[in-house]
Ligand SMILES: O=C(O)CCC(=O)C(=O)O
């Protein structure tokens with residue numbers, strides 16, 4: 219249950235840190251599900267000769283690092299979404315029972331409900347981020363799921379159709395997120411905040427001059443806790459300067475009936491006070507929606523996932 223002060227902070231400053239938002243059994247189940255997922259993936263890569271270190275000598279982190287250093291993409295098969303482009307009939311992704319329990323965790327939905335109401339859809343703009351130590355990254359690494367993320371607003375990296383919606387991002391720490399291992403940082407919102415111009419940077423990020431980096435607030439949070447933020451709140455992540463991985467998920471919710479900003483991907487009713495029978499409660503139904511989207515999109519023309527082009531004003 220959020221206090222009135224917490225709700226007010228979200229409304230005025232555009233962000234909120236909520237410790238222990240994920241039940242500890244759900245957190246443990248997510249870790250176990252990912253451990254089994256990576257074991258299966260790694261065995262396949264080893265058998266195919268793509269990685270050279272035998273699985274039995276490596277733990278979870280060792281497997282991730284071994285895959286990364288061998289140039290094997292561990293990210294997409296572990297992500298909880300399809301990619302923004304190059305979707306094929308067999309593009310891997312991961313939705314399992316523990317991930318679904320995280321997407322629909324009662325205490326988490328209860329907090330979101332206090333911010334945007336009791337009719338909630340799970341927005342398909344959602345990712346896992348498993349970030350290796352910066353010193354181990356390839357020099358040309360740019361992916362926001364692997365390296366530090368540029369300053370941006372989530373509203374700006376969705377399509378215009380979602381500009382007028384009520385959306386909340388919930389960024390969940392699965393390992394403790396610290397300043398050293400690359401936690402999130404925000405720029406508190408200002409009154410009448412608007413969308414800033416975004417340009418091609420390391421990823422797509424806010425144009426120069428719109429973010430006062432000196433005023434940025436780093437938001438460390440322990441595993442199982444979350445940072446919640448408004449879609450207009452500028453945020454970025456710090457570099458991971460430790461020798462361990464930083465692991466988070468970011469998931470989003472909208473008021474039901476509103477466009478998600480990525481409508482070619484599937485949403486589902488996560489919570490409904492007025493029509494509880496419309497809630498999806500079976501992880502297999504959620505997974506099936508993604509499989510159906512993948513089958514459809516594999517043969518469809520590419521759909522841009524945001525509005526910015528590098529020749530936009532402010533990007534010179
Ligand atoms: O974790 C990160 O590096 C960035 C996360 C982010 O941009 C988000 O959750 O919207």
Ligand SMILES: [Fe+2]
Nearest residue numbers: 370371372453
């Ligand atoms: Fe973001």
